Amino acid sequence: MSLINTTVKPFKAQAFHNGKFVEVSDASLKGKWSVIIFMPAAFTFNCPTEVEDAAKHYAEFQKANAEVYIVTTDTHFSHKVWHETSQAVGQAQFPLVGDPTHQLTRAFDVHIEEAGLALR
Template structure:
């Protein structure tokens, strides 16, 4: 079953954020756009490149009113240790959420049960707490923060402009479509 347009299930977790351990819950995902960004594990290879890319684009996400929540099945203590020892991860200013009980990974259907790790899953959640974008990639395939920003801008545009849709490769300011009988077979 698709998670698109479903509400985020209740959860409470501990995160490492700006030098502190903080509590994060499903309530934090309401009232603004959010990205829940699952990755397999701290101290690995592709994962730091992805989190570093998100960190490099974090100001752009913030300008769009988007908070990022990076999630792995590691503990919050491991997140702190990784943050303290990795030059790349030291740039991360968004919450790094711990999911050692696999609650979040199961809620978002990204748990690799036999490994105790999460797939690379990206979920964009609207201010009402509904999932608008789902992307899951294989472990060896890193994601691109710039493409995620483009998708979020499209999701925000569609949410703000009922009756309009964004075509492939749409970028902010470009023409959108208004689905109608007149367009059928003409695109």
């Protein structure tokens, strides 16, 4: 689903990015293109390949003045371990955003209530 030129509701979330924990918010998205990729959860079968694909094309996103954000309903702590233990996810140079409260998945209408996970 494309949300081009829509206003993002205010939010704050913790992410793992370039070896440290950082805050990502609606202000982080302002002034450039943002590619937000939702995934059900870290450590699932398909998700690492999707992160790896985004990582391989990251330079192209940056040339287009776009930042990539991977969002799952896990915590930023899980994302740190995921980044450190998965060769595919370890290639990510963009924020891995935790959404354990489901604030983002609900705001972007990709939340699966019954499972507590995000749609792809």
